Amino acid sequence: MLRSGLVGVKRVIDYAVKVRVRPDGKGVIKENVQHSMNPFDEIALEEAVRLKEKKLLQQVIALSIGTAKSQEVLRTALAKGADKAILVEVDNETAERIEPLHVAKIMQHVVSNEAIDVVLVGKQAIDDDSCQTGQLLSGLLDWPIATFVSNIQQADGNMFNITREIDGGLEMLTMKCPMIVTADLRLNEPRYATLPNIMKAKKKPLQKLKLSDLGIDFSYQTQILQVSEPPKRKAGTFVEDVQSLIMKLKESGLVMSK
Amino acid sequence: MLSARPVFRFVSQITAIRRSDIRFASTLVIAEHDDTKLNSITLNTITAASKLGDVSVLVAGANAKKIAEQVTKVEHVKRVLVAQDEKLKAQLPELLTNVVLASQNQFKFNAIVAGASAFGRSLIPRVAAKLDVSPLSDVIEIHSEDTFSRPMYAGNAISKVKSTAPIKMITFRSTAFPPAKLEGGSGAAEDGISSSYHILTPSSDLSFDKVKFVGQELTKSSRPELNSAKVVVSGGRGVGSAENFKIIYDLADKLNAGVGASRAAVDAGYVPNDMQVGQTGKIVAPELYIAIGISGAIQHIAGMKDSKVIVAINKDADAPIFQVVFISHPLLLK
Numbered sequence: 001m002l003r004s005g006l007v008g009v010k011r012v013i014d015y016a017v018k019v020r021v022r023p024d025g026k027g028v029i030k031e032n033v034q035h036s037m038n039p040f041d042e043i044a045l046e047e048a049v050r051l052k053e054k055k056l057l058q059q060v061i062a063l064s065i066g067t068a069k070s071q072e073v074l075r076t077a078l079a080k081g082a083d084k085a086i087l088v089e090v091d092n093e094t095a096e097r098i099e100p101l102h103v104a105k106i107m108q109h110v111v112s113n114e115a116i117d118v119v120l121v122g123k124q125a126i127d128d129d130s131c132q133t134g135q136l137l138s139g140l141l142d143w144p145i146a147t148f149v150s151n152i153q154q155a156d157g158n159m160f161n162i163t164r165e166i167d168g169g170l171e172m173l174t175m176k177c178p179m180i181v182t183a184d185l186r187l188n189e190p191r192y193a194t195l196p197n198i199m200k201a202k203k204k205p206l207q208k209l210k211l212s213d214l215g216i217d218f219s220y221q222t223q224i225l226q227v228s229e230p231p232k233r234k235a236g237t238f239v240e241d242v243q244s245l246i247m248k249l250k251e252s253g254l255v256m257s258k
Numbered sequence: 259m260l261s262a263r264p265v266f267r268f269v270s271q272i273t274a275i276r277r278s279d280i281r282f283a284s285t286l287v288i289a290e291h292d293d294t295k296l297n298s299i300t301l302n303t304i305t306a307a308s309k310l311g312d313v314s315v316l317v318a319g320a321n322a323k324k325i326a327e328q329v330t331k332v333e334h335v336k337r338v339l340v341a342q343d344e345k346l347k348a349q350l351p352e353l354l355t356n357v358v359l360a361s362q363n364q365f366k367f368n369a370i371v372a373g374a375s376a377f378g379r380s381l382i383p384r385v386a387a388k389l390d391v392s393p394l395s396d397v398i399e400i401h402s403e404d405t406f407s408r409p410m411y412a413g414n415a416i417s418k419v420k421s422t423a424p425i426k427m428i429t430f431r432s433t434a435f436p437p438a439k440l441e442g443g444s445g446a447a448e449d450g451i452s453s454s455y456h457i458l459t460p461s462s463d464l465s466f467d468k469v470k471f472v473g474q475e476l477t478k479s480s481r482p483e484l485n486s487a488k489v490v491v492s493g494g495r496g497v498g499s500a501e502n503f504k505i506i507y508d509l510a511d512k513l514n515a516g517v518g519a520s521r522a523a524v525d526a527g528y529v530p531n532d533m534q535v536g537q538t539g540k541i542v543a544p545e546l547y548i549a550i551g552i553s554g555a556i557q558h559i560a561g562m563k564d565s566k567v568i569v570a571i572n573k574d575a576d577a578p579i580f581q582v583v584f585i586s587h588p589l590l591l592k
Contacts, residue, residue, distance in 0.1 A: 013411070015556070015557070016556075018414065018556060019411045019414045019415060021414075021415050028410075028411060028414075028415050040538075099392045100383070100392070100393075101386070101387065101390075101391070101392040101393075104387060123538070124538070126411070126412065126537065127410065127411060128410050129395065129396065129409065129410055129411070129412070129537065130395045131379050131383075131395055131396075132379075132383040132386075132393055132395060133383075135351070135379070135380060135381075135382075135383035135384045135387070136383045136384070136386060136387040136393075137387070138351075138352075138384050138387070139355065139383065139384040139385065139386065139387025139388045140387045142466075143468070144352055144466075144468040144469035145351065145352070145380070145384065145469075146469075147351075147376070147379065147380040148376055148380075150531070161472070164376075165376070165531050165532065166376045166377075166474070166532070167375050167376050167377070167485075167532060167540070168292075168474075168476040168477060168532060169474060169475050169476040169477045169530065169532050170474065170475045170476075170531075170532075171348075171471075171473075171474045171475075172471075172472035172473050172474070172475075173350075173469055173470065173471060173472055174469070174470045174472055175468065175469045175470075176468040176469070179468070179469075184538075185521070185538060186524075186531055220392075220422075221391065221392035221421060221422050221423040222392050222394070222419050222420070222421050222422075222423070223419060223420045223421075223422065224417055224418070224419050225405065225418045225419060225420055226417075226418045227410075227415050227416070227417050227418075228415070228416050228418070229414075229415070229416070230409070230413055230414065230415070230416050230563075233563070233582050236568075236580070236582075236583040238575075238580075245569065249546070249567075249569070252567065254489070254545055254546040254566075254567055255513065255546070
């Protein structure tokens with residue numbers, strides 16, 4: 001059996017919220033906006049819990065890096081089946097500036113302190129859309145990585161058969177633990193946390209760490225100069241029937257007349 | 259003492275095509291290909307890279323030399339590095355990382371870039387970590403050699419960032435840059451690659467064996483590639499069934515269009531995953547995008563809102579898709 005699975009969970013603005021850019025151009029409005037666990041991280045967590053339920057994994061550790069509010073997503077993770085949680089708590093300003101490379105270095109630190117055999121993260125966070133953390137961690141640890149994973153099956157001992165989503169279809173790999181997996185949408189359907197499990201999650205351990213405890217180089221390499229709205233599109237028109245739609249497209253030269 | 263790990267030697271070749279025109283800044287483009295032909299996203303990436311400095315292209319694979327010959331003819335390309343080895347056939351990021359690092363050690367590029375595809379997104383950050391660099395994903399605009407714009411929040415915010423990283427490691431959004439021309443580049447004017455090959459990179463470590471490539475299941479289609487199609491017809495949940503998607507294919511064939519889908523259509527099993535357009539699927543920006551039976555969730559809009567003209571066909575006149583369209587037709591789909 002594999003030892004621990006480490007799952008990275010990020011607190012982000014809820015996927016259904018239409019974000020608004022701050023008038024001062026320094027970011028987006030986050031106050032009084034619904035936040036939740038990054039959807040891809042929910043999938044990564046679900047997969048870790050399923051591996052544990054199949055007795056392939058001893059325990060699941062959920063890790064989040066963020067302000068004190070990130071405790072909410074860690075409690076959700078515990079309610080969904082994580083055994084313990086670690087919060088690396090940072091202040092608001094640091095949370096705004098933190099780069100995926102820093103997150104990967106923090107995860108590397110946790111990996112070196114806990115007996116981790118598999119790291120699962122979402123393929124990307126829906127706020128910064130970077131799609132980097134798992135890959136960066138794979139470089140730091142020199143572990144194999146499968147990105148955009150849609151299926152994980154144990155092959156033999158610590159070998160796993162992995163299916164990835166690539167641009168033209170699917171790709172199959174076999175990988176040896178310790179390994180890193182980034183979860184795609186199709187990997188599984190995450191469960192809901194039930195009320196009894198939410199209550200039980202309150203008693204599960206949640207460890208807090210400070211950046212200063214970790215001894216990580218935290219110099220920034222990316223400076224956000226300005227955040228702006230994307231260009232607005234001109235309002236469109238409705239057409240009455242299919243003929244006038246085709247006429248209009250032909251007029252604009254987008255569809256050739258035959 | 260020699261290392262116990264086998265160090266695999268591969269042939270790496272270089273051709274300097276126009277030595278007179280070498281600027282200080284240099285950029286390495288990692289070519290994406292399927293071992294028989296160059297992927298068109300590499301051409302968009304070369305255009306973006308040419309704004310940063312002299313363009314070198316690394317072609318790694320089992321048939322890299324063949325691909326490299328195509329690359330030498332592409333405009334902006336100053337030199338081509340070739341890493342050919344059977345082990346590089348699947349172009350796994352674990353092995354490619356070592357090839358890129360070997361190239362970087364030798365040539366000291368100012369930037370290492372790739373297209374923001376599944377391939378580029380998997381590779382660039384792994385290399386970046388080895389170089390202790392923070393990468394930039396999905397760049398859509400280059401303001402200067404260190405200042406770039408990239409979308410966040412499913413394209414609802416554009417972030418202008420300055421990178422102080424010693425080496426810029428970037429993936430470029432293909433639809434934001436025109437493709438470099440396949441012919442008439444500076445490479446074609448010279449004798450071509452075959453006469454000017456010489457080995458420069460002696461070796462790279464290809465011994466990483468904790469991952470094995472098993473195979474691929476590619477979606478076969480005679481239609482234009484989704485990312486580069488001039489016209490895209492997409493279907494959503496409203497199409498109703500996998501059988502009904504035939505209507506979408508028929509229309510696409512009349513228009514010589516690529517076919518896309520919303521997540522709902524993929525989840526319902528109407529079409530395979532690789533047809534998904536959106537924040538987490540493919541980003542397209544065709545001349546004409548026709549959305550049929552698609553409500554227009556934030557996540558779908560993120561993948562197509564830069565299309566020149568968007569047509570929506572939807573029976574729900576309040577569907578959010580109508581907020582971004584140019585022409586729309588409320589049509590009952592049954």
